[in-house]
Amino acid sequence: MNKNDKPSFEEALEKLEAIVEKLGDQSISLEKSVELYEEGLSLSKICTETLESATLKIEQIDQAMNRDNKEES
Numbered sequence: 001m002n003k004n005d006k007p008s009f010e011e012a013l014e015k016l017e018a019i020v021e022k023l024g025d026q027s028i029s030l031e032k033s034v035e036l037y038e039e040g041l042s043l044s045k046i047c048t049e050t051l052e053s054a055t056l057k058i059e060q061i062d063q064a065m066n067r068d069n070k071e072e073s
Contacts, residue, residue, distance in 0.1 A: 007043075009050040016043040 007015065019040040023033060 006046060009047060012043045012046040012050075016040055016047065019043070 019036045022028060023036055023040070028036075
């Protein structure tokens with residue numbers, strides 16, 4: 001995957017979980033830990049943005065449904 005390809009939420013979360021597990025391994029080098037941490041931050045940002053977008057979409061759907069229900073009353 002190149003830098004322009006954004007992983008899906010599920011892919012990012014899976015990779016993030018793997019990174020957390022690797023960071024728990026005390027035998028990895030400091031350099032590798034920093035590299036994994038940086039990748040983890042990037043994946044965390046992707047997950048957060050995806051969740052925020054989904055939350056906004058759900059709120060918009062709820063508002064539209066509430067407007068429709070009020071108009072029918």
